[in-house]
Amino acid sequence: MELIERFFSGDIRALSRVITLVENRADGFREILGQLSPKTGKAVKIGITGPPGAGKSTLVYCLASLLSSKGQKTGIIAVDPSSPFTGGALLGDRVRMGELSGANQVFFRSMASRGATGGLSSATDNVSAVLDAFGYQTILIETVGVGQVELDIIDNCDSVVVVVVPESGDAVQTMKAGLLEVADVLVVNKADRQGADSLAQELKHAISLKKISEESWRTKVMTTQADKSIGIEQLYELIQEHLGFIKANHQFDNHRREQIKKKILAILSHRFRREFLERLADRVDFEKIIDDVYRGKTDPYRISDRLYETFTHSQ
Template sequence: MTSEITAAAPADLLERFRDGKRTALARAISIVEDARPGFERILHELFGDMGRAHRIGITGPPGAGKSTLTSKLALHLRQAEERIGIVAVDPSSPFTGGALLGDRIRMNNISTDPGIFIRSMATRGHLGGLATTTKEVADLIDAFGYDRVILETVGVGQSELEIAGTADTSVVVLVPESGDSIQAMKAGLMEVADIFVINKADRPGADRLAQEIEVMLHMRLGDMPQNAGHHGVSLKSVQKAAREGVQAAAEQGGGWAIPVLKTVAQTGEGLEELARTLDRHRVYLEETGELSRRRQARLAERVRAVVERRLRRLVWLRGPGEGILADELAALEAGQVSPYAVADRIVNELGLGPAGGMQS
């Protein structure tokens, strides 16, 4: 089979891309997002220019103010002459499949800044908080030369965890009044966060939520009773000990003490501290080798994803998969053959052998 990357990539597009033409970046993203012919060749040709940007994931439940926080953070970083790329993942329209563009509208105040590039993407039914090609779009923005790539997830609660395998630094944004501390534990966000941000911190309950999160972070170390903050035990009385315990454990193990920050994105309050913390985390990643580990894991997953994508195309679009499946549907319905036997037949037709299939 001919290699996928032998498909031609428009030479003029690559030239204009490397010349810094934003229209070329936008066109390249469209080609990759729609998986048009030559899209893998574009990514192949530009791969050597990738890996320089700091990738920041902004995730959390709907209504947490992620878009406002992202836009205000981008403006803050622009004060240091940094160039910022933003990928805002919106829910898909149930009618057209396109993005509803809510994030793009909310970021209208920064869309005219020449140092900021914003791309809205539709989830197209993909779970995990990101669109199917978000990672590859982030690659293109990185290769274009932006200093930071901010990935804002769609905000769908428990399916946000994919961001951890996409960003260098994951920021989990919560709000005081929604009981997010409990949801954070249920959804696994405690495992995802490198930084917690309590946004809309001018509302009642912000301090208590910060306390709860710090206590839960300490509980993960296994040296605090899980009923802290209940049955008359004040959260405030254990918050300082929790914070100091997390810090001490992180320092002793050479790890990262996950901070809990408070912001009011609408007014810009807390953004300077967030920017400093992002820089601290980037330094930590580089000095400990964690950045290399995360990026190698991301690249390994990318190779697996490309292989799976090509195999799906080989089986269903070019190969015998659809024909065999159509032939076997009646037998499947009658219970004369199982889905596993049909799958074995499809795989065997490709000459891949019975590995992983049913044992004879």
């Protein structure tokens, strides 16, 4: 049977194969994504982010268990587990997720930044589209920290859970890290540790002072103890509340439409950039140019103007 046929018949091995093809941007991956595209758009994407070791994977595991107990098929994407912070946890994640996927309808996939030639954010989005087309109803995406790549990934989610712990500092630290800005639900995990409640209070206070319009969602704060599965049902409810809120005032659709535009622009600019650089490499003697700049005959801006003119006016 054709790979795509097997995929649509619900064959998990075909799913893994398609994800690998898409992740590696192997020959034909665009056509495959094109075939899956009409089946996408149904899954809800939930981002879980926060500092290293905050308990993101533990929460993801708990949420996935809860969702599958509710009969929801759940896909999990753990982004960049090759980072020095997360490397150690990966094996543990695999074991945990392995137990879950054996017993229930959960699919776990980790994505490494190495090899993601088109960008990690784009690769994550494509893998998420594949899971969506396969029929996963909720996709949980775990990323560590908030660099630009992580922000792009998180921005692509419908709802974002930020996980902090007392060890990650006070409310000011959390705000400085930009974590408040991206959070729809802010979870103070490791509620068993000292300082968790006061951190949650501080964060609630900081959020209550934020001036936001009436149509905007105000970030909710809660505590969990993920390793004991405490607070998971409430977390689920808050995520649902947020989704309900943004659906009711069309922010859900508008946000998704914006993401489509961003995606098209990203594909285009990636292509323009690649083609432009290929043409440059073919026709320009860079050693000579570098020499000219090095010797002060010209400067990087002037030379760039000239190259730009040459290559945008000639085909």
